[in-house]
Amino acid sequence: MQVSLQGKNILITGGVRGIGRAMTEAAAKAGGHVIATYLSNEATAKDVIGGLQSQGLNVHACKLDVRDSKQVDEAVAALESEYGPIEVLINNAGIVKDGLLMAMEDDDWNDVLNTNLGGAFHVTRAVARQMIRARRGQIINISSVAASRPGRGQVNYAASKGGIEAATKALAVELSSRNIRVNCIAPGVITTEMSQDVREAAGDKILESILLKRFGNPEDIANMAVFLASDLASYITGEVIHIDGGLKL
Ligand code: NDP
Numbered sequence: 001m002q003v004s005l006q007g008k009n010i011l012i013t014g015g016v017r018g019i020g021r022a023m024t025e026a027a028a029k030a031g032g033h034v035i036a037t038y039l040s041n042e043a044t045a046k047d048v049i050g051g052l053q054s055q056g057l058n059v060h061a062c063k064l065d066v067r068d069s070k071q072v073d074e075a076v077a078a079l080e081s082e083y084g085p086i087e088v089l090i091n092n093a094g095i096v097k098d099g100l101l102m103a104m105e106d107d108d109w110n111d112v113l114n115t116n117l118g119g120a121f122h123v124t125r126a127v128a129r130q131m132i133r134a135r136r137g138q139i140i141n142i143s144s145v146a147a148s149r150p151g152r153g154q155v156n157y158a159a160s161k162g163g164i165e166a167a168t169k170a171l172a173v174e175l176s177s178r179n180i181r182v183n184c185i186a187p188g189v190i191t192t193e194m195s196q197d198v199r200e201a202a203g204d205k206i207l208e209s210i211l212l213k214r215f216g217n218p219e220d221i222a223n224m225a226v227f228l229a230s231d232l233a234s235y236i237t238g239e240v241i242h243i244d245g246g247l248k249l
Helices: 020-028 043-052 069-083 106-134 157-179 193-211 218-229
Strands: 011-012 035-036 059-063 087-089 138-144 180-187 239-241
Touching: 011 069, 020 035, 020 043, 020 087, 020 218, 035 043, 035 069, 043 059, 043 087, 043 106, 043 193, 069 106, 087 106, 087 218, 106 138, 106 157, 106 180, 138 157, 138 218, 157 180, 157 239, 180 218
Parallel strands: 011 035, 011 087, 035 059, 087 138, 138 180, 180 239
Antiparallel strands: none
């Protein structure tokens, strides 16, 4: 059995660092053409994309702020006119700004909701226009274990990730008649920059709660993303798949 994304254009937001980077590499190795977006890390984007291209992989980078719906619409239109229709969208870009409720500023709330939830809405709407016309597409959203098992100080992040899980189900209902599947992956604690502080501060305690007694690797998430994007998952839609080594239990 082979997982193939041969010939598919795949847009991965935040696709040059952390989990996104692993998904970019895995999707390209499965034969897809990946457009990986970044926000501010231009140097990293050049290095990562250049490195993958030198392995013969079909990848490109694109600067994009998912919070800006006009910029998103223009970028998606430009990408589609350059590369053709986008068949797979992975809404991965995300941020954390943890803090206890009484210390949480409006900006901490707005930035996290506007990026994690608003960003996914903007990019999904822009990409779905063409998917609906083509009657074909796969959308994969990245949530978090925090949606179902939040830590202290995560009201903004947990709300954004609970929102993306609910939106996944609503979109699956709305788009299934157009042959568009929408699914969600909810990672546990994965070894990226985003989780570095929490792993350093409370790593041993968290590991006690993880049944498999290790943190996840970005590749653990990337493998599922490639599977969900492929035809092997053609009967799966509206699902939230937890990849957390058993942390949720
Ligand atoms: P990283 O911090 O390593 O990467 C985040 C990515 O999002 C970066 O590529 C960043 O771009 C991009 N990004 C941030 N803001 C924007 C924006 N406004 N517009 C476009 N891109 C943006 O995070 P992870 O790889 O760890 O996380 C990826 C996803 O997985 C996130 O949605 C996160 O919430 C989720 N997740 C992560 C977990 C973990 O333990 N690591 C656990 C559960 C869920 P740039 O590089 O240019 O800054």
